[in-house]
Amino acid sequence: MSALDLYPWQHEAWAQLLHDPARLPHALLLTGEPGIGKRRFAERLAAWFLCEAADKALAPCGVCEGCRWQLAGNHPDFRLLSPEEGEAEEGEEGAKAKKKSAIINVENVRELTDFVQLTSHRRGSRVTLVVPAETMNTAAANAFLKTLEEPPEGARFILVSNHWRRLLPTIRSRCRVFALPQPDEDVATSWLTAQGVVDPALHLAHTGGAPLAALDDAAAEWLPQRNSLLAHLGNPGALDVLAVATEFDRAKVDMALLVEWLQKWVHDLVSLGLSGKIRYYPDCREALARLAPRAAGMTAYAERLLEARKLAHHPLNARLVIESLLFDYLAALKSAGSPR
Structure with a gap:
């Protein structure tokens, strides 16, 4: 499965979002239960914004220069804002291990501000993906809000949240909220079966109907x-x-x-x-x-x-x-x- 592909249960939501591409907002907040594929949806949308094909229609082409850069993970006009790896610490066996931070801090957002203000390398959009958005601490959220309030031309923001009510109301009000629905049980069960999961219905139940969480649950x-x-x-x-x-x-x-x-x-x-x-x-x-x-x-x-x-x-x-x-x-x- 390509990083630009949707999960089977996401096609209807994708078509709904892109029914009028010209009216897409500069800031979109994707919400929904954990484990339903919101990040994959967001990454595909970022790729669509960065796709350089003239006839990309409702999907990134996957073969243009912009898509190739994005698939390689080094597109100059894309930034991921996410809790980062912390300082190396001594593990129990003396080996160095990095501890993942639980928050997005204000320094991360300040670095992002510099990126947003730059001219696009590819003469298109500059896309920022924030995931999970609710992990911004108060200082980071306030700094991010300033960027949302006066976005430079061509700047696009995609926020992904499992708990969107934890976001500042002022951030929520400056985004279009788009809720991704819970997958249909039959579709989710079929997909899990194709992934080799034994008793997919039980693992779906354990995770409240979230297929990706169910896949993790099974293993x-x-x-x-x-x-x-x-x-x-x-x-x-x-x-x-x-x-x-x-x-x-x-x-x-x-x-x-x-x-x-x-x-x-x-x-x-x-x-x-x-x-x-x-x-x-x-x-x-x-x-x-x-x-x-x-x-x-x-x-x-x-x-x-x-x-x-x-x-x-x-x-x-x-x-x-x-x-x-x-x-x-x-x-x-x-x-x-x-x-x-």
């Missing part, structure tokens, strides 16, 4: 850890919090992942209790059904998980955080009734 090294956690959550009467917290701490499971698994479990508990539906873990229906009558105590716990998600990338002590989350889970179940 993830942490699947045994998630299965273990779900088994513990489904049998709270036998849950040994201290032992489980130690198990996950030793396994170095990413805290953000663990919190996400808990959030999805709580969502299914509440949803099953209210509507009889399960979104994420259909393979755990029996355990969820046993616990659903006690889901009334989960509202406050769900808010607790939201706070934990915000701090997941820098917990002070991972084992203690896991212990706290699991003890709170048991307490939430207990508040809605005694164990069966």
Whole structure:
């Protein structure tokens, strides 16, 4: 699959966006769920802006000078603004490893400003892709806003966001928001099957219907850890919090992942209790059904998980955080009734 190709579920959205190319805005904000291919869509749009074919119509030609530069990853009129690799640090084995930054900082944006003000090398558009846009910190967002407010002629900005409401309202107001829809289940299942995924429907469920996330889910090294956690959550009467917290701490499971698994479990508990539906873990229906009558105590716990998600990338002590989350889970179940 070429870097200029769309995923099968994106063609309708692409046609909708480009139905009147002359009216495309200078700044576009692509939104939608994680794992549905927003970045691929954005990269193709950037390539379309940079394509030099006179008859490019609704797709980059892929063979002109502009397309070849873009496919090679070194087009002089394209910039990617994204969290960058941090300073090298000593790993546990003494080897140097680079730690990826979680934010786009103001220095990154200032470098971008110089690029935007330059004359185009190829006498066309100058395109900036910002992904994920919500990772700009406050200083970076304010600096970026100044560029959006008075864009030089020919400057194009494509922002990609999983959580667009975290962006400054003033940035959102200066972009055309274009929401990419969730893929049709049949289309997503067929695509995953073609990628060699066994039981694609289950992995789609685990990821809320996002095909790219489902592809990662099917091949993830942490699947045994998630299965273990779900088994513990489904049998709270036998849950040994201290032992489980130690198990996950030793396994170095990413805290953000663990919190996400808990959030999805709580969502299914509440949803099953209210509507009889399960979104994420259909393979755990029996355990969820046993616990659903006690889901009334989960509202406050769900808010607790939201706070934990915000701090997941820098917990002070991972084992203690896991212990706290699991003890709170048991307490939430207990508040809605005694164990069966």
